Amino acid sequence: MRQNIVAGNWKMNNNLSETKKLIKEIKKNLKSVNLKNTRVFISPTFVNLRTAVKKTKKCEIEVVAQNMHYEEKGAFTGEISADMLLNLGVNTVILGHSERREYFGETDEILTKKVNTALKNNLEIVFCFGEKLEDRENKNHFKVVESQLKNVLFHLSKKEIKNIILAYEPVWAIGTGKTATANEAQEIHAFVRKLLAEQYDKETANSISILYGGSVKPNNAQEIFSKEDVDGGLIGGASLKADDFTAIIKSI
Numbered sequence: 001m002r003q004n005i006v007a008g009n010w011k012m013n014n015n016l017s018e019t020k021k022l023i024k025e026i027k028k029n030l031k032s033v034n035l036k037n038t039r040v041f042i043s044p045t046f047v048n049l050r051t052a053v054k055k056t057k058k059c060e061i062e063v064v065a066q067n068m069h070y071e072e073k074g075a076f077t078g079e080i081s082a083d084m085l086l087n088l089g090v091n092t093v094i095l096g097h098s099e100r101r102e103y104f105g106e107t108d109e110i111l112t113k114k115v116n117t118a119l120k121n122n123l124e125i126v127f128c129f130g131e132k133l134e135d136r137e138n139k140n141h142f143k144v145v146e147s148q149l150k151n152v153l154f155h156l157s158k159k160e161i162k163n164i165i166l167a168y169e170p171v172w173a174i175g176t177g178k179t180a181t182a183n184e185a186q187e188i189h190a191f192v193r194k195l196l197a198e199q200y201d202k203e204t205a206n207s208i209s210i211l212y213g214g215s216v217k218p219n220n221a222q223e224i225f226s227k228e229d230v231d232g233g234l235i236g237g238a239s240l241k242a243d244d245f246t247a248i249i250k251s252i
């Protein structure tokens, strides 16, 4: 059975005290929630990962990183390695977020190296992909999504791909308040699952969680999560408010 996952992408938000406060609030809220088959991720910025790991030791919340470098170590000023994350107790990393692609020039080639390094180090990956507005307007969204997945992931073995959580994030829906409709999300998720089945097999395709991300809020989460191939969400803005994040987790 594939897992449901609600992942908070905190981006460059929350200093140390804000991080502690938000974790405390989420923990308190989750005490009354039966998480069953649902994993909950939060992703504080690098400098607060250590504190976040400590503060979540005795609860189900998992701390994930927002990025990492593809080299193992060396002269890469300002970068963070897979080993540094693992050593802190972080076992999952988000790769390929559209903000990394757009503002930091992360290409499919760079992301392939990152994916390979993460897997070599036994890190689980939340891999983000999704089309831009012009792709959707030109009806190229299926092609774009297919090439992002093929270029970066489809060289992986069946065993390796099972360490990847996919996150479909149409760029036009991120931080804009515009959400894909539940049907639009389902359409792409089903398409991705079909690609996985073709490349690997049905069992593999059915074991991989596919999250939707893009302006998920308490008022639309339930409808989106109700779709057959939507296994949860990657949540930006709404993950910064404990009550909204909890409401979204409860919607699954």
Ligand code: PEP
Pocket (backbone or CB within 6 Å): 009, 169, 173, 174, 175, 176, 177, 213, 214, 215, 216, 234, 235, 236, 237, 238
């Ligand atoms: C994101 O950044 O991954 C995201 C989905 O952001 P938001 O929920 O704010 O659109």
